[in-house]
Amino acid sequence: MRVPSALTIAGSDSGGGAGIQADLKTFAAHGVHGLSAIAALTAQHTRGVTAVEIPPPDFLQAQIDACFDDFRITAVKLGMLGTGTVIDTVADALATRDVPVVVDPVMVATSGARLLAEEALVAMRTRLLPRADLLTPNLPEAELLLGHPIGSLDGMRAACNDLLALGAHAILLKGGHLADGADTVIDLLADARGIVELPHPRLRIEAHGTGCTLASSVAARLALGHPLREACEVAGDYVHRALAGGYRPGRGDVRVLDHF
Numbered sequence: 519m520r521v522p523s524a525l526t527i528a529g530s531d532s533g534g535g536a537g538i539q540a541d542l543k544t545f546a547a548h549g550v551h552g553l554s555a556i557a558a559l560t561a562q563h564t565r566g567v568t569a570v571e572i573p574p575p576d577f578l579q580a581q582i583d584a585c586f587d588d589f590r591i592t593a594v595k596l597g598m599l600g601t602g603t604v605i606d607t608v609a610d611a612l613a614t615r616d617v618p619v620v621v622d623p624v625m626v627a628t629s630g631a632r633l634l635a636e637e638a639l640v641a642m643r644t645r646l647l648p649r650a651d652l653l654t655p656n657l658p659e660a661e662l663l664l665g666h667p668i669g670s671l672d673g674m675r676a677a678c679n680d681l682l683a684l685g686a687h688a689i690l691l692k693g694g695h696l697a698d699g700a701d702t703v704i705d706l707l708a709d710a711r712g713i714v715e716l717p718h719p720r721l722r723i724e725a726h727g728t729g730c731t732l733a734s735s736v737a738a739r740l741a742l743g744h745p746l747r748e749a750c751e752v753a754g755d756y757v758h759r760a761l762a763g764g765y766r767p768g769r770g771d772v773r774v775l776d777h778f
């Protein structure tokens with residue numbers, strides 16, 4: 519029996535809270551076999567990122583090829599890619615693969631550390647967005663991709679349409695950063711058929727790796743064959759539960775998600 523596999527192409531977080539480590543825990547929690555191709559290495563703990571290293575493009579390519587040569591990959595998740603060269607390598611590797619791709623456009627960590635070189639924004643716009651079956655930006659990431667601020671729900675709707683126009687097939691725009699003090703967070707799911715609101719109660723808890731976990735959770739559900747909207751709803755519930763159980767594993771104040 520060849521069980522469905524999901525592949526994450528992303529950055530490693532030595533602290534185990536975000537990136538590849540969060541993705542693999544999430545895949546396991548959804549009952550999907552997890553594969554990984556490490557696009558960037560970070561040295562980090564609960565107080566920040568202390569070093570970043572990008573492996574050679576040939577080695578990234580070899581990891582991706584090894585995964586596709588052997589496993590039944592039914593969804594791919596992209597996270598921290600670091601540079602324009604890495605984005606080009608990944609976009610080339612996926613160009614001929616018929617598999618849904620969830621793109622988490624990782625740019626800056628909550629701690630403020632840059633996880634994507636400034637020069638790579640153009641490559642993200644022109645090479646990754648058109649390959650995204652689903653793009654999962656938070657508001658700061660959508661603002662950087664579009665080059666203007668988004669300050670309201672109407673602004674979020676317009677941003678979804680602008681991101682669709684850049685080539686992404688669907689957008690899950692996360693509303694958590696909207697400074698409206700409301701007890702409900704509204705995420706928007708947009709595709710060619712329209713925009714639906716996905717509301718959920720606001721948990722006044724912040725945790726490292728939330729964006730990675732949401733995107734890999736959607737990818738896991740797609741890997742199991744679920745339709746996009748259902749995958750996004752189930753993923754939202756999963757992140758909510760994982761946040762509610764968040765814990766502090768290190769000496770810093772940062773919480774990580776509970777995948778147990």
Ligand code: PLP
Binds near residue numbers: 530725
């Ligand atoms: N480190 C890696 C490798 C990541 O992929 C990410 C986010 O995607 C982060 C750190 C930042 O996580 P957060 O912004 O949740 O702290």
